[in-house]
Amino acid sequence: xxxxxxxxxxxxxxxxxxxxxxxxxxxxxxxxxxxxxxxxxxxxxxxxxxxxxxxxxxxxxxxxxxxxxxxxxxxxxxxxxxxxxxxxxxxxxxxxxxxxxxxxxxxxxxxxxxxxxxxxxxxxxxxxxxxxxxxxxxxxxxxxxxxxxxxxxxxxxxxxxxxxxxxxxxxxxxxxxxxxxxxxxxxxxxxxxxxxxxxxxxxxxxxxxxxxxxxxxxxxxxxxxxxxxxxxxxxxxxxxxxxxxxx
Amino acid sequence: xxxxxxxxxxxxxxxxxxxxxxxxxxxxxxxxxxxxxxxxxxxxxxxxxxxxxxxxxxxxxxxxxxxxxxxxxxxxxxxxxxxxxxxxxxxxxxxxxxxxxxxxxxxxxxxxxxxxxxxxxxxxxxxxxxxxxxx
Numbered sequence: 001x002x003x004x005x006x007x008x009x010x011x012x013x014x015x016x017x018x019x020x021x022x023x024x025x026x027x028x029x030x031x032x033x034x035x036x037x038x039x040x041x042x043x044x045x046x047x048x049x050x051x052x053x054x055x056x057x058x059x060x061x062x063x064x065x066x067x068x069x070x071x072x073x074x075x076x077x078x079x080x081x082x083x084x085x086x087x088x089x090x091x092x093x094x095x096x097x098x099x100x101x102x103x104x105x106x107x108x109x110x111x112x113x114x115x116x117x118x119x120x121x122x123x124x125x126x127x128x129x130x131x132x133x134x135x136x137x138x139x140x141x142x143x144x145x146x147x148x149x150x151x152x153x154x155x156x157x158x159x160x161x162x163x164x165x166x167x168x169x170x171x172x173x174x175x176x177x178x179x180x181x182x183x184x185x186x187x188x189x190x191x192x193x194x195x196x197x198x199x200x201x202x203x204x205x206x207x208x209x210x211x212x213x214x215x216x217x218x219x220x221x222x223x224x225x226x227x228x229x230x231x232x233x234x235x236x237x238x239x240x241x242x243x244x245x246x247x
Numbered sequence: 248x249x250x251x252x253x254x255x256x257x258x259x260x261x262x263x264x265x266x267x268x269x270x271x272x273x274x275x276x277x278x279x280x281x282x283x284x285x286x287x288x289x290x291x292x293x294x295x296x297x298x299x300x301x302x303x304x305x306x307x308x309x310x311x312x313x314x315x316x317x318x319x320x321x322x323x324x325x326x327x328x329x330x331x332x333x334x335x336x337x338x339x340x341x342x343x344x345x346x347x348x349x350x351x352x353x354x355x356x357x358x359x360x361x362x363x364x365x366x367x368x369x370x371x372x373x374x375x376x377x378x379x380x381x382x
Contacts, residue, residue, distance in 0.1 A: 106276070113272045114311055115263065139323045140310040143303035147277045150303075155280065168293045169281055171302035176326040204294055234293065 085197045088158050088210070095152050098190040102145060104135050107184055110144060137182040143174070145182075146214040146227055149192045153212055157192070166208075168234040175228040182216065182224055189217040195228075208233040250349075252317070252358060252381060258344035261312050265300045265338050273304050287336075298336040302373070305334045309362045309375040312342045317381060325378045332372045340364050340372060355382035 137145065154169065182188065193213035200207045209232055216225040274285050282289040284301045291297070306328050313321050334340050344362035362375040 109272075110276060110307075113269060113276065114307060138310065138314065139326075140307040140314065142310075143306055144277055147303055151278070151280050168283055170283075170330075172330050174302075174306070174326075174328040176323075176328065178323055178325070181322070 081197065081199055084161065084208075087161050088197060089194050091157050091161060092153065092192055092194040092212070095157050095192050098148055098152070099187060100145070100148075100190060101187050102137055102141075102182075102184050104184040107135070107137055107141055110141055111138065114140065134186070135184040137184055139178060142176060142178070142182070142216075142225055143227065145216070146190065146229075149190050149214045150212075150229065150231075152192060162233065165235050166233045167236055170232040170234065171229065172209075172232050173230045176226070178225050180218070180222070180224040187219050188224070189219075191215045191217065200232075204234070206235040208235055252346065252349055252356060254346055254349050256346045258312060258316050258346070258360065258362070261308060261315060261342040263308055263340050263342065265305075265334055265336060265340065267336060270298065270300060270304075270336055273301070277301075277303075295333060296335060299333040300336065300338070302328075302330045305340065305364065305373060306330075306375070308340075308342050308364070309344075309373075309377065312344055312362060313360070313377065313379060321379050321381050323377055323379045327376045328373065329375075330373045332366075332370055334364070334366065334372050338366050340366055344377075355380050357381075 150171075191214075193215065194210070195213055196209075196211040198209050200209055209230065212229045212231065214227040214229050215223055218224050270284070273279075279285060279301065281301070283293065283295070283299050285298060287298050290299055309326060309328070310323055313323065342362065342364050344360050346358055346360050348357075348359040350357050358379050358381055360377045360379070362377055364372045364374075366372055
């Protein structure tokens with residue numbers, strides 16, 4: 001029996017229509033919604049050396065992705081979870097690996113946001129040895145470092161597959177592992193993966209539960225950190241077949 | 248002298264206010280695209296009472312809690328995060344933790360900790376099980 005929340009959910013505009021309100025193609029996101037003061041214009045990521053994904057440049061603000069020229073109908077219309085799973089796997093495999101360098105200034109800003117005013121990441125290190133002169137990236141920064149992969153997932157990756165079916169994205173769990181220290185001003189590669197999609201139903205409606213490994217590699221190809229990132233995608237109506245209900 | 252890093256010891260808590268200024272700075276830093284984290288109307292339409300602070304942001308304070316307690320001596324190896332209840336804009340969230348296991352392994356110690364965050368009502372928002380090396 002749908003409750004008041006279900007009614008409210010039906011009034012929510014599709015998420016990927018909202019995401020289209022941003023000028024992603026220019027690297028500058030401009031909110032046309034009700035952003036808090038100071039959030040109107042977001043600066044470009046100057047540190048990001050990634051090539052623009054092929055479909056990101058075709059986004060047009062205010063136009064649902066599913067209605068854009070050259071886009072196929074969302075796979076969710078097929079009501080087939082296995083088809084969606086395969087399409088997501090293929091779409092994610094096409095997302096280019098990001099190459100990033102994290103400037104020390106960016107880590108300093110992050111630490112200031114956390115409440116460490118004026119502190120340097122290596123401030124505790126009274127007498128640095130040559131190795132320690134490299135400024136380590138604090139472990140608290142890893143999920144932030146990986147955030148662009150989640151953006152890729154929903155903009156260049158699976159957004160056009162889900163179309164109007166997804167109302168909201170909720171990060172529900174992560175398993176984060178560190179295999180080595182990460183350093184500022186050092187090139188790393190960020191890789192997005194896909195390891196599962198199931199359908200569930202909760203108090204507030206239907207969900208797709210997707211598991212998307214986010215991995216960091218150094219220049220030699222060694223994995224230095226990873227995050228097994230799980231998103232709940234709140235869906236409008238049902239997606240998938242009955243046998244997937246308890247997947 | 249009592250060992251400060253031992254099983255059962257409570258980690259000094261850390262209170263964080265997720266103000267609009269702090270959330271706005273973080274959203275700008277990551278070029279946030281999910282309107283749930285900056286659009287109150289959108290968040291309310293989805294059934295939340297206000298803007299939801301991004302999980303990756305709130306979870307950043309779990310390593311920070313250990314860092315403020317032990318400094319650079321601590322290196323996290325694994326962190327299992329579960330988000331149960333959202334933190335909202337203008338919530339004050341307190342991060343707490345307890346050492347559940349501490350073993351000597353040669354030149355360093357390995358600790359396991361249960362960390363969690365709670366809002367002003369004492370409701371648990373997220374929890375993290377952390378394995379770390381100290382020393």
